[in-house]
Amino acid sequence: MTILAKHAASKLIYDSLKEHGVDPVNVRFDSVLSPTEGMLNGRRTILLGTNNYLGLTFDPDCIEQSILATRSQGTGTTGSRIANGSYDGHLRLEEALADFYGCEHAMVFSTGYQANLGVLSTLVGRGDHLMLDADSHASIYDGSRLGHAEVIRFRHNSPDDLYKRLRRLEGAPGDRLIVVEGIYSMLGDTAPLKEFADVKRQTGAYLLVDEAHSMGVLGATGRGLAEACGVEKDVDFIVGTFSKSLGSVGGFCVSNNPDFDIMRVVCRPYMFTASLPPAVIASTLCALEKVRKEPRLRADLMRNARRLYDGLAALGFQTGPEANPVVAVAMPNTETAVLFWKLLLDKGLYLNIAIPPATPTNVSLLRSSVSAAHTTQQIDTALEMFADVGRELGFFAADRRRAGGVV
Amino acid sequence: MQSNHRLALVENKDGDLHAQMLDDIAEIFAQVLDRPVQITDQTDIVEDLGMDSLGVMNFVMAIEDFYDISIPLDRTAQIQTVADLIHAVQDLRTRTSA
Numbered sequence: 071m072t073i074l075a076k077h078a079a080s081k082l083i084y085d086s087l088k089e090h091g092v093d094p095v096n097v098r099f100d101s102v103l104s105p106t107e108g109m110l111n112g113r114r115t116i117l118l119g120t121n122n123y124l125g126l127t128f129d130p131d132c133i134e135q136s137i138l139a140t141r142s143q144g145t146g147t148t149g150s151r152i153a154n155g156s157y158d159g160h161l162r163l164e165e166a167l168a169d170f171y172g173c174e175h176a177m178v179f180s181t182g183y184q185a186n187l188g189v190l191s192t193l194v195g196r197g198d199h200l201m202l203d204a205d206s207h208a209s210i211y212d213g214s215r216l217g218h219a220e221v222i223r224f225r226h227n228s229p230d231d232l233y234k235r236l237r238r239l240e241g242a243p244g245d246r247l248i249v250v251e252g253i254y255s256m257l258g259d260t261a262p263l264k265e266f267a268d269v270k271r272q273t274g275a276y277l278l279v280d281e282a283h284s285m286g287v288l289g290a291t292g293r294g295l296a297e298a299c300g301v302e303k304d305v306d307f308i309v310g311t312f313s314k315s316l317g318s319v320g321g322f323c324v325s326n327n328p329d330f331d332i333m334r335v336v337c338r339p340y341m342f343t344a345s346l347p348p349a350v351i352a353s354t355l356c357a358l359e360k361v362r363k364e365p366r367l368r369a370d371l372m373r374n375a376r377r378l379y380d381g382l383a384a385l386g387f388q389t390g391p392e393a394n395p396v397v398a399v400a401m402p403n404t405e406t407a408v409l410f411w412k413l414l415l416d417k418g419l420y421l422n423i424a425i426p427p428a429t430p431t432n433v434s435l436l437r438s439s440v441s442a443a444h445t446t447q448q449i450d451t452a453l454e455m456f457a458d459v460g461r462e463l464g465f466f467a468a469d470r471r472r473a474g475g476v477v
Numbered sequence: 478m479q480s481n482h483r484l485a486l487v488e489n490k491d492g493d494l495h496a497q498m499l500d501d502i503a504e505i506f507a508q509v510l511d512r513p514v515q516i517t518d519q520t521d522i523v524e525d526l527g528m529d530s531l532g533v534m535n536f537v538m539a540i541e542d543f544y545d546i547s548i549p550l551d552r553t554a555q556i557q558t559v560a561d562l563i564h565a566v567q568d569l570r571t572r573t574s575a
Binding site for chain 1: 529530531534538545546547549550551
């Protein structure tokens, strides 16, 4: 019995996975060949679960900018921007993000996770009310615990439930901040943002949208769900990440709030961590430029997403509610999910497995994320592998309910 | 005598309210778990009723709808027994009507 014995329940689940010969959280690639391929146990494997939406991790221009920045500015900043000062690149990236969103202000964080920790814990404090969608990402829940606001959960994607809860707060002092996500990372569903914006206006709350999975993906110019829904004026804060469509690491927040810059001296997850290294800043700036100049990337991405989503549905799998670059397939139970995942991996297809309690409605999921860089052939190969494993596990037999889940 | 009598009335009234809440909460448990449920003040919501985290969330949301309150997350974390829950609901209802 050590100090970690309190995690015995989690250990039990993890050990039972390892007994089945699978360890989904410790997959070790021999090498990564491209945005869509890696070598795994000596086998060429299609990467269908890496959130590399625009496939920019191997973009020659981004790589070149990264190399140049490292040569000229070194490998790291070795400290925070408060202590060590900002590099020119940090400020240029903030200017570029503000310009991209048509906002007055932008702030860069060292990870997307820290962006949510920082922004949520700074915007609301003691006496304020933080309204979270029940299916929020872990970084949002953790950010809510770092601050001291009262946290109220509303039903996933339900503007009515949110409205009801804000009405219950009528007369209570304090600010209200509503937090929703552009695309939810497990099922790939989008928030009904127009309706949430209506609730925000009716109740005088502030609205924050986390566009982590929707930046560079949705909207006419890739700004995300707020752009796609035409409600950017109602969104007070947008949070996002560089580690998905922009192919690097880091997070950001943009806003038109006139007091925005005070965050730089009160937001602890911004102040007390090392700033992003020059190589990351340089490739991110280059990738953002690609998002602006190459709308073809979004078209390719959505075409691939639609092909995978429709293909899986045609095979008889239960998918999420919308065809987006996150494509989830419901499994009848955790054991089948683990087995299905392992058989796909053995065939040369890598994607994510999500089991309760990490999933909404306690369903076990196989979660794919599509890239603009996938070829049609790769999507079709993935579909064939799904079909083969599905047949092997009796998904398409008389018992159709096996493939069904509650999604 | 008179003051004692009044006290008894108040206690009785609270007792009725308490019993009514136990009945209502048992009914909500039964709906969420889809089986009849026997509860007392001492019933441990997770241990005794075998609820997982999703079950707890659905249950809390049903309670919130029934009593027209929102139970903040930090309060949810403090609720272990049915008595804790009744206390929290009464407290939040008082706050709402105040």
